[in-house]
Amino acid sequence: MAQKLVDGLKQAGIDLVTYLPETRLNQILPLLRDDPAFMLVPVASESEAVTIGAGAALTGKQVAIYIECTGLYVSCYTLVSIARRYGVPLLLIVGYLGSMADQRNNNVYAVSGSYVEPLLQALQIQFQVLQTGDRLEGNILDAVRQMHALKLPVALLFSGDFTR
Amino acid sequence: MIRYDCLKLLAPRITDQLVVTSLSGQKIEWASLSQHPGNLLVGTMGTALGVGIGLAIGLPRRKVIVLESDGSVLLSLFNLATLANLDLKNLIVLVFDNQVYSGTRISEPTATAGKTDLAMMAQGAGIEQAVTVTDLAAFQREMEAALTGAALKFIVCKIEESVSHREITRTDLDPLENKYQFVRYLERSEGKPIFRGRG
Numbered sequence: 001m002a003q004k005l006v007d008g009l010k011q012a013g014i015d016l017v018t019y020l021p022e023t024r025l026n027q028i029l030p031l032l033r034d035d036p037a038f039m040l041v042p043v044a045s046e047s048e049a050v051t052i053g054a055g056a057a058l059t060g061k062q063v064a065i066y067i068e069c070t071g072l073y074v075s076c077y078t079l080v081s082i083a084r085r086y087g088v089p090l091l092l093i094v095g096y097l098g099s100m101a102d103q104r105n106n107n108v109y110a111v112s113g114s115y116v117e118p119l120l121q122a123l124q125i126q127f128q129v130l131q132t133g134d135r136l137e138g139n140i141l142d143a144v145r146q147m148h149a150l151k152l153p154v155a156l157l158f159s160g161d162f163t164r
Numbered sequence: 165m166i167r168y169d170c171l172k173l174l175a176p177r178i179t180d181q182l183v184v185t186s187l188s189g190q191k192i193e194w195a196s197l198s199q200h201p202g203n204l205l206v207g208t209m210g211t212a213l214g215v216g217i218g219l220a221i222g223l224p225r226r227k228v229i230v231l232e233s234d235g236s237v238l239l240s241l242f243n244l245a246t247l248a249n250l251d252l253k254n255l256i257v258l259v260f261d262n263q264v265y266s267g268t269r270i271s272e273p274t275a276t277a278g279k280t281d282l283a284m285m286a287q288g289a290g291i292e293q294a295v296t297v298t299d300l301a302a303f304q305r306e307m308e309a310a311l312t313g314a315a316l317k318f319i320v321c322k323i324e325e326s327v328s329h330r331e332i333t334r335t336d337l338d339p340l341e342n343k344y345q346f347v348r349y350l351e352r353s354e355g356k357p358i359f360r361g362r363g
Contacts, residue, residue: 013360016221041221041250044242048214052246055184055218058204058347060358081208082215086343089359148360 001133001162002027005093008140009064010037014091016061017041018049022068024095024104024163029066046071050078050153054088062144064091069098069116069157079123079153089147091140092125092155101131101160116157125153131160166326167260168193170303174229174258177311178202180353181227182219182346186212186236188267188329190260194231195335201349205335205342210239213257217247220255223354227254227311234261234276241285247316248290256310257318262325271325283320294318 006028009017017032018041032038039061043049046067053063067075072094083090098105098113105113120127126146130139139156147154167190175197182202185191191207204219206212216230237243237259247255263277276282286294293315297303303321310317337345347358 039221042246044245045240047210048217048240048243048246051211051214051240052218052221055215055220056222057218058215058343058358059219059222059350060354060356061218061222062360078211078214082206082211085208085339087340088343151359 002031004133004136005140006031006035008137009093010035011137012091012140012144013062014064014144015039016053016056017064017066018043018053018056019066020044020046020049020068020071022071022095022097024068024097024102025066025093025158046075047078050075050090051082053090054078054082054086057088057090063089064093066093068095070112072116072119073112076119076123079125083153084123087151088153089151090153091143091147092127092153094155094157096129096157096159096163099129099157099159101163103160103163120155125155126150127155127157129157129159130162133161165298165300165303165321165323166328167262167321167323168326168328169300170258170260170307170321170323171197171231173300173304174307177307181229181311182223183229183231184212184216184219185231186233189327190231190233190329192329192332192334195337196332201345203342204346205337209236212236213240213243213247216255216257217243217250217252220252221250223350224252224254227256228252229256229258232257232259234259234263234274234282235265237282238275238280244286244289244291248286252316253314255316258307259318259320260323261320262323264325266325266327283318286318286320291316291318294320296320296322298322
């Protein structure tokens with residue numbers, strides 16, 4: 001599944017990933033690191049995953065931001081004040097901890113997870129929840145096409161089979 | 165030393181460097197001194213340095229100058245650790261440290277009015293060339309070295325609070341207009357398309 005996700009990002013033209021690692025999708029990191037098609041930028045806060053990603057996107061980089069869903073709370077301010085205010089295309093790759101289909105859900109994550117979708121709706125960030133990889137490359141291509149068409153962040157939330 | 169005098173020294177030195185500004189006072193002053201299409205007038209606290217890091221990553225052969233403030237850097241201290249480890253040699257950070265939240269109009273002190281030293285914090289984060297300047301001559305010397313050198317520079321400029329920007333007419337450049345102006349300038353000067361997607 002991790003390889004499929006990385007292949008999908010590559011196929012969609014993503015060439016720079018800012019990230020703060022999490023547990024559900026972490027197997028993509030060594031694959032991204034080993035693939036010269038990607039530049040990886042580790043950050044210390046999801047807030048700067050957005051600002052750094054936005055700056056790079058304004059130079060022509062095709063940017064994905066890989067974070068845990070709780071990082072959306074941390075990055076609300078920069079998503080609004082930079083990504084949305086300036087209109088910057090960014091692909092949010094989000095480990096959806098605490099979602100109903102999170103296979104490792106527990107009381108640490110469930111409350112945090114329950115606000116993720118209302119939060120994205122409030123931020124007017126379009127998103128899709130993925131539970132299987134049946135159409136993963138297509139889902140990524142769709143999201144990247146949409147982020148370029150809107151010139152705004154678009155999110156893919158990974159739950160279900162991605163959280164085993 | 166006041167910020168406007170520093171910016172007056174910097175403005176004529178801009179050729180093809182990109183300049184990112186932080187919040188209102190310096191944004192107003194810089195926009196009045198420079199209408200260069202390579203200006204990105206961000207104008208929000210805690211965001212300019214991150215955006216500048218992204219620009220410097222994306223265009224490694226181009227100099228990027230970030231105009232920051234003490235309150236803004238304090239709001240995004242995680243940038244220092246990230247920047248140190250990226251060690252972007254094409255990035256210059258000028259932090260105008262007036263030791264107050266001037267925009268509040270009641271000049272509440274920031275942490276740098278107390279025990280906090282931003283240059284030392286930057287050094288502690290791993291930014292090797294982090295210095296503090298306290299007068300215009302030192303500012304000009306460090307700025308010239310940064311412009312002509314090839315190293316990550318973090319220059320904390322200790323300034324007096326000045327509210328002269330309140331007398332300057334604010335730019336009416338909309339953020340979206342600023343973005344397109346900036347991106348089209350990069351497309352011309354870098355010779356590559358930036359935004360994708362069909363029209």
